[in-house]
Amino acid sequence: xxxxxxxxxxxxxxxxxxxxxDRAMLSQMPYSLIKKDDxxxxxxxxxxxxxxxxxxxxxEHRGKGLGNAVEWNISKQCIK
Numbered sequence: 645x646x647x648x649x650x651x652x653x654x655x656x657x658x659x660x661x662x663x664x665x666d667r668a669m670l671s672q673m674p675y676s677l678i679k680k681d682d683x684x685x686x687x688x689x690x691x692x693x694x695x696x697x698x699x700x701x702x703x704e705h706r707g708k709g710l711g712n713a714v715e716w717n718i719s720k721q722c723i724k
Contacts, residue, residue, distance in 0.1 A: 645670055647677060647684070654684040655700045674721035676714040686710035688718050 645667060652658050652666045669675070669689055678686040688699040688711075696718065701711045 650679075650684040651675070651677060651687050651689075651698075654687060654702070655698055658698075674718050676717040676721070678710050678714060680705070686714045688714045690718060690722060694722070 648663065648667055648670060651670065652660075652662050655662075658666075666689075669691060673690045673692065675687070675689040677684050677688075685705045686701040689697055691697050696715065699711060699715065701714075
């Protein structure tokens with residue numbers, strides 16, 4: 645999966661121990677991300693029970709509406 649490691653390692657407290665769980669979720673559930681210069685700067689995923697989770701924006705990109713953008717995008721995916 646193309647974005648797996650970028651998503652997993654962009655979130656605080658996440659690391660190699662999350663790779664398999666993230667791989668399973670990303671392969672079956674909606675997710676949304678924003679990249680800048682090939683680096684994930686904002687991400688959000690949906691877990692199997694339908695909860696939005698792992699909503700994260702890098703500190704230097706906060707306050708720019710990126711969190712809102714990934715949340716709107718993932719919400720639209722869930723409605724479809």
